[in-house]
Amino acid sequence: MNKLTLAGIITIVIMLGATYLSVGLTKGGIGDDIVNQLAVAGAVILVIITVFVVIKYVRQMQTDTASGKLADENWDGIGEYKNELPAGWALMFLGTMIWGMWYFTVGYPVNAYSQIGEYNEDTAAHNAKFEAKYANMDDAMLVEMGESVFLAECKVCHGLTADGIDGKAANLNQRLEAVVVKDVLVNGSNNQLLGFEFPMPTGADLGLSASDIDEISAYVGNDLKGDQPAMFGVCAGCHGAEGEGLDGVGPQLNGFNNTLVTNVLTHGKKGAIGTMPKFADRLNETQIKAASAYVTSLSK
């Protein structure tokens, strides 16, 4: 046994001892922890292989002598043997070249990773999951989803409690405010809240005087509570005697309903308070339905 092998064996013993101590002293020890046992087994194999491979190459360095034909050129006295390229290397080199041709012509153009492709897959998967999960929703679930849609999209203008933040947007806790009714009566309206009805004429065209308009605005703005003004009959022709709305003719005045809110969300709206953008591109159909259910539930 020469010095080199002896040094190798001593190194193995020290390293395995250190492994045994460091694992054996931890919680669980080597006895009942399968992960620790595997770690120790791996360490034993690694240490032994490493030491014998090192010994082999140190021996080779001690005994090897150089031989072969030198190339003509040398760099600062350092020469180069004209050895044949190992066959494995040559094959790998050729293989890389062939793979490169394939990659440049077919591989990259056809099979490249696409960020947009991954986005499309993600979105499709999400939409499928959404549709499956919310295929059949009862009213309570719709209102619940509607509230979260409201908090994400609508509260920025209408406020957390849907009060319109001091007139900055419509107060959704009631159907109509007096100022809005008055604006519509003075200027007419073509917001198509039912989707296809005729535009509403101005109050003057309907034969209402300025004081009639004030009375009706106050009455409708108060959720149609209190004494009905005499001239409300003009409104009732299209909006119903109690302001309950007539299908295809005039929208409901005494509360929100799903059709009305859905139409506003889909097409946007411009009125006395300001402009509301359309949300058709930002919310899907289920979300619009849910938001409508929530807004309808607010004024009940």
Next chain:
Amino acid sequence: MFHWLEKHPFFFSVGVFVVIAFAGLIEIVPNFAEASRPTIGTKPYTTLELTGRHVYIKNSCNACHSQLIRPFKAETDRYGDYSLSGEYAYDRPFLWGSKRTGPDLMRVGNYRTTDWHENHMRDPQSVVPGSIMPAYTWMYTNEADVDTAYAEQLTIRDFFSVPYNKDIPMKDGSYEQVVLADTLAGAQASALEEAKLVAADMKSKDIQDAVAAGKIPEIVALIAYMNSLK
């Protein structure tokens, strides 16, 4: 041959460059040629919009707000469709932004309106409780610099061939033109016309009086720019 290359480091370097550049050629050039064209529906800025863009840059809005929507579901849900490089064809400089202290504004024109901006820029906390955005009250009194915007329009038309007064294809198959006036007076007049449309949707009496008197407050230009971001 390899010994020859080893003995001639200059030609060796050229060879290495060619091999590496070839990969770049394959991967970058075709994609870039496609993506750098304006997307259908992307228009150059009008005089007032460009004035507003200068206000945006002057107040460093891009330090807190990005204009770049990445293709992630969470992001497109919140801000709208992901950005395409062709949509920035007329942006000089780009306002992609460095970080998002505030939300992305790439498509803010789709979901915020003139009257909302009017409230929000004067007092952000009044509409967004807990917002850390400062108020920009001086924009309501400072007058916007239309002349510089017009000078920029002339420059980019002449040097970068930005298609002012030319047919621009829109998404629905129609064509639109963005008018660039021949004279400075004409540009000021057309900016004022645009400003009147914006001011008509604003509540502040002062702003409406100023626009009626032929002045354009910075806020009007900025809102015109915000509304153009779609």
